[in-house]
Structures are given as structure tokens and as C-alpha cells.
Amino acid sequence: MVFSTERTDRRASAGYLRFATFACMSADFEASSETFDPISDGSNQRNFVVLVAYQVLLRIGWIFKTESIIIPAVLDSLGANGWVRGILPTLNRFGQSVPPILVSSRLARSSLKSVFLFQVTAGMALMMALFPLVWLLPDLGIGQTILFLVLYGLFFVFHGIHMIAFSTLQGKLIPVARRGRLLLVANTVGAIMAMAAAWQLLARWLHADAGDFPLIFGFASLCFGLSAVSSLLVHEPADKPIRHDASRHPRFHQSLLPVVQDGVFRKFALVAFLFGTSMTLFPHYQSLARQELGIPFTSLTTWVIVQNLGTALISLAVGPLADRFGNRLVLRITMLGIGVMPLMALTFAECKSLGTYLYPLVFMLFGLTPVTIRTLNNFTLELTDAPNHPRYLSAVALCVSLPIFVSPLVGLVIDVAGFAVPFLLVSALVMTGWVLTFTIHEPRRS
Numbered sequence: 001m002v003f004s005t006e007r008t009d010r011r012a013s014a015g016y017l018r019f020a021t022f023a024c025m026s027a028d029f030e031a032s033s034e035t036f037d038p039i040s041d042g043s044n045q046r047n048f049v050v051l052v053a054y055q056v057l058l059r060i061g062w063i064f065k066t067e068s069i070i071i072p073a074v075l076d077s078l079g080a081n082g083w084v085r086g087i088l089p090t091l092n093r094f095g096q097s098v099p100p101i102l103v104s105s106r107l108a109r110s111s112l113k114s115v116f117l118f119q120v121t122a123g124m125a126l127m128m129a130l131f132p133l134v135w136l137l138p139d140l141g142i143g144q145t146i147l148f149l150v151l152y153g154l155f156f157v158f159h160g161i162h163m164i165a166f167s168t169l170q171g172k173l174i175p176v177a178r179r180g181r182l183l184l185v186a187n188t189v190g191a192i193m194a195m196a197a198a199w200q201l202l203a204r205w206l207h208a209d210a211g212d213f214p215l216i217f218g219f220a221s222l223c224f225g226l227s228a229v230s231s232l233l234v235h236e237p238a239d240k241p242i243r244h245d246a247s248r249h250p251r252f253h254q255s256l257l258p259v260v261q262d263g264v265f266r267k268f269a270l271v272a273f274l275f276g277t278s279m280t281l282f283p284h285y286q287s288l289a290r291q292e293l294g295i296p297f298t299s300l301t302t303w304v305i306v307q308n309l310g311t312a313l314i315s316l317a318v319g320p321l322a323d324r325f326g327n328r329l330v331l332r333i334t335m336l337g338i339g340v341m342p343l344m345a346l347t348f349a350e351c352k353s354l355g356t357y358l359y360p361l362v363f364m365l366f367g368l369t370p371v372t373i374r375t376l377n378n379f380t381l382e383l384t385d386a387p388n389h390p391r392y393l394s395a396v397a398l399c400v401s402l403p404i405f406v407s408p409l410v411g412l413v414i415d416v417a418g419f420a421v422p423f424l425l426v427s428a429l430v431m432t433g434w435v436l437t438f439t440i441h442e443p444r445r446s
Contacts, residue, residue, distance in 0.1 A: 051182060053233075058121075058223070058224065059186075059308070060190065061219070065216070065217065066307065068363070069303050069307070072085050073211070076287065076290075086408040086412065087407065087408050089404045091152055091156055093276070093279065096163060097401030100394040100397050107165060110239075114231050114232060120161045121231060122225065123157075127155035127158060128220050128221035131214075132218055134213070163377070164397065176382060179381070180321070180322030187312060187371065190308075190312075207298065211300075258392050258395045262383070264383065264440075264441045267441075268396075270433070271331065272400045275338065275400060276402060277430060280404060280407045285366075286300070288349050288419050292355075292419075293359060311367035311370055322378065331376070331437045332437045335372070338365070339430035342427040343424075344362050344365070345359070345362045410422045
């Protein structure tokens with residue numbers, strides 16, 4: 001009886017500490033042996049806060065280089081055509097697919113994932129710090145565009161590795177029932193702070209026909225650097241060393257094994273592939289609006305704010321849903337919205353004066369994309385054990401990335417035939433993926 005009373009007192013004290021720390025985040029911060037094993041309650045709380053701070057700083061920097069708005073506008077200002085804009089998603093997803101495969105085994109063997117995460121995030125900050133060279137060096141003509149694309153590709157090499165490093169660290173430190181809450185808090189707080197930064201700074205640095213891009217990318221680099229430093233503040237127990245057997249399978253073979261051997265994962269990978277087709281259109285939404293509706297550069301600030309507002313509102317809704325009902329339901333919701341997005345853009349572009357006011361709603365739906373990517377990763381973490389997380393995560397990244405390699409062709413079609421055909425085709429493919437979400441397995445039921 002004494003042992004029972006002491007255990008009850010300890011649970012009550014721990015519960016009070018959790019409530020005092022996170023009452024502003026959630027009213028149902030439940031304690032369980034699964035939630036806090038194997039790390040102590042205090043370390044769990046600290047890691048939750050640090051990983052939120054890491055993502056918030058990253059989000060603030062990211063709004064100053066938004067893939068769907070700022071980066072394509074930079075190429076437009078350099079005089080690039082549609083097929084050149086189409087290279088952006090190819091470089092983006094190559095960096096988020098091939099490099100993660102090459103380093104996934106090294107990440108799995110790393111005893112401290114947080115140190116690995118610090119290194120690759122610092123690499124993102126370094127690449128972003130070099131972006132201003134495009135405008136600060138003497139005029140290179142087409143060389144400016146080439147230099148920009150090279151730096152952009154290198155940035156996403158680091159970013160792709162960062163994606164699986166963060167997800168692996170999250171899988172190690174954050175219990176399953178807390179990952180939706182982490183997504184909610186990080187995306188909501190990050191979106192609010194990013195919108196405030198954009199309102200104060202980006203609005204000053206964007207003008208009717210161009211922008212102060214060295215200042216924009218310099219500030220983004222600072223935010224990424226601070227994010228890298230914050231990753232070192234987590235409390236992470238060291239993993240036991242894993243012996244590396246390089247002769248057994250090539251790295252690419254290892255990353256494809258989940259698709260070949262795991263039938264449940266194979267169907268899920270097809271959903272990820274169809275979602276990836278949506279990214280082929282990302283550089284062209286802002287061009288569609290500026291060409292068809294005559295919207296100036298100054299509207300980019302409004303668009304990036306609306307996009308981050310969409311991320312915050314969507315995270316508020318789907319974070320609790322993911323924790324309570326599983327990630328499959330969230331995928332059904334987000335895939336439906338992403339499938340509708342190209343249709344909305346085409347419709348609003350035809351509305352002319354009314355479309356000018358309605359088009360920001362398209363960028364609000366862009367907030368579904370980062371939520372979907374995070375949900376795909378969280379779903380993957382539940383499909384396998386921790387030692388396999390880097391391999392499965394790199395396989396998902398590859399599936400999402402495969403459609404992106406036709407992005408230059410999509411840009412060429414837009415140059416020749418206009419926006420309608422590729423936008424309608426992509427919408428049909430994503431909606432097919434939405435239908436498939438009703439057939440995939442929900443790991444929470446196992």
C-alpha cells in the first residue's frame with residue numbers, strides 16, 4: 001500500500017509539472033508509460049520545446065525563400081522562361097531524394113542524431129548565405145541564372161538530408177501520441193512568427209518590379225543558422241553502435257527494399273508518388289496569376305503571409321486529428337485540398353478583376369503541402385521499428401520526388417500550350433491518390 005501511495009504521489013507531481021508547462025498548448029496532455037519511456041518527463045518536455053523552437057526558426061527563414069512564390073519570382077526577375085522555372089522542382093526533389101538515400105545508413109549508425117541534424121542545418125544556412133552573390137558579383141548575364149540554380153540545388157541537398165534527420169530524431173525523442181501535437185504547435189507558432197517577420201521585413205524588400213534579394217536571403221540564412229544551433233539543446237541519449245555491413249546491399253537497393261518487401265508500405269508509397277505530382281506546378285502558380293491577372297511583385301508579400309496562415313489554420317485542425325484518429329485521416333483531408341488547388345487557380349485566373357481578390361485563397365491551400373509532407377513522414381514512422389526509420393523515410397522521399405523530374409517538361413508545355421493542360425492532369429493524378437487513401441492500412445489499428 002505504501003508503494004502504491006508513493007507511486008501515485010510521483011505521478012501526481014509529474015502530472016502537475018506537465019500541466020504547468022504545456023497548459024497553453026493542450027488541455028489533454030495525458031501521461032502514460034508509453035509516452036514517457038525511455039526518457040524522463042522533464043527531458044520529454046524539454047525536447048518538445050526545443051524541437052518546436054527549431055521548426056519555428058526554420059519556418060521564419062523559409063518564408064523569405066518560399067518555393068511557390070519568392071524563388072520563381074527571382075527567376076522571373078532574371079528573365080528565365082517557363083522551362084527554366086520547371087527546373088526548380090527537379091533540383092528541389094533531387095536534393096530531397098537521392099542524398100538522403102546516400103546518407104541514410106550513416107544516419108542510422110550515428111549515435112547522436114541531433115549532432116547530425118545540426119551539421120546539415122548549418123549547411124543550409126551556409127548555402128543560403130551564398131545566394132546574395134548572384135546580385136553582388138559583376139553582371140554575369142545568363143551566368144546569374146546558372147549560379148542561382150547551382151546554389152539552389154546545393155541548398156536542397158542539405159535540406160533533403162535535414163528532412164530525414166529531423167524525422168529520425170523526432171521518432172527517437174517524441175512518442176507517437178505527441179507527434180501530431182508537435183506538428184500543431186510548431187506550425188502554428190512558426191506560421192504566426194513568420195507572417196509577422198514577412199509583414200515587417202519582406203514588405204520593405206519587395207518592390208513593384210523587383211526585390212532586395214540579397215537582404216531577403218541574408219535574413220533567411222541567419223534564421224537557419226539559429227535553427228541549427230537550437231538543435232544542440234535537446235536531451236538525447238546516445239544510441240548503441242550499429243555495425244555497418246556495406247557489402248550486403250547497395251544503398252539504393254536498401255532504400256528500395258521497403259517498396260519491394262513490404263506490401264503495406266508499397267500501397268502507401270503510391271499515394272506519396274501521386275502527391276509528388278502536385279509539386280511540378282509549384283513554380284507556375286505565381287506566374288499564372290501575374291500573367292493572367294497582371295499582379296505586381298508587391299503582392300508576393302501578401303501571398304506568402306496567406307500561405308503561412310493556411311499552414312497555421314490547417315495544423316490547428318489536423319494535429320489533434322492525427323493524434324486521436326491516426327495519420328491516414330489527415331492524408332485524406334490534405335490530398336483532397338491539394339487536388340482541388342489547380343482547379344481553383346485556373347478558375348480564378350479566368351475571373352480577371354474578381355480573380356485578383358480570390359487568388360490568395362489558392363496560396364492558403366498551399367499550407368496543405370508542408371502538413372502533408374510531415375504527415376507522410378509521421379505515417380512512415382509508425383510502419384516500422386526505429387532502426388529502419390532512416391531507410392523507410394528515404395524511400396518515401398524518393399517516391400514523392402520521382403514525378404518532379406518531369407518538371408522541366410511541364411514548364412515547356414506551359415510555354416507552348418498554356419497552363420490548363422498540366423494543371424488539369426496534375427489535379428486528376430492527385431485525386432487518384434486521394435481515392436487510394438481509403439485503401440491504405442492504418443498502423444494505429446495494429
